[in-house]
Amino acid sequence: MHRLSEAIKSLVLSLKSSVSEKVIVPVQLTGFYRKPVIVVLGLLISMDLYSHPHSWIDLQTTLYLNDAGQLTQIIQRWEFDPYYSSITLADLKKEYPNEMEGLQFRAEEMVRNLRDYHYFSDLRIDGFNVPMGTPNEYSLNNKRREAENILELEMAFDLGDGVTLKQSTLTLQVYDPTYYIAMAHSSDDHIHVISHNALSCQKKLITPEPPNDLISYALSLDRNETSSNGLGIKFAETVEIRCSSL
DSSP states (O other), rough: OOOHHHHHTTTTTOOOOOOEEEEEEEEEGGGGGGGOOOOOOOOOOOOOSSSSSOOOEEEEEEEEOTTTTTEEEEEEEEEEHHHHHHHHEEEEEHHHHHHHHHHHHHHHHHHHHOOOGGGEEEEEEETTEEEOOOSEEEEEEEETTTTBBBEEEEEEEEEEEEEEEEEEEEEEOOOOTSSSSSEEEEEGGGGGOOTTTSSSEEEEEEEEOOOOOHHHHHHOOOOTTTHHHHOGGGOOEEEEEEEEEE
């Protein structure tokens, strides 16, 4: 559990004890599961830090197939919330005069700490686990957007000789097992399958439906709570890809 906590801390260094108990976050980032949310423009809510989750990551996933219809590479992009991004950049600037140097250091730290936890990713073909290994390329970038700093971690996972997807169902879940961090694709538009016309693939984003008592339990957890390992799967969405011959 200690090593898992360290992996998570490397992603949420902004949530320190010096931070006040309340933090203002955009309402669209506070969904405990992906349901359509009516958002009033400009509406903000106050989120108690003494509850789970504490940070939010918007996901983008691209799957690359070769000419034989085999999955050969997965690229994940993790876009961190503005609060985490700004605080992290401020911390890095104290240590590294060069922003790119600091971002590279933090990327290496993230990738190293997440290795033993399979990068919070569970990839399966017809229910059988497929190891993704270690990303052969990765980077952390500052995607400045509308006067905000948005950090994005990009990781490319090569799958060697590839995995056959013809007449198969692929599922991918990306989640923090403790639910300290909420991770989700904002829509299926952030899921891409590049098939080179080898197969016809259909994508589906399956949202979880945790019961209200489980949501209440997550809200009740202290930010230092260590007994929540296993909670994340209850709030994890599932990417489903089905491929067939053209």
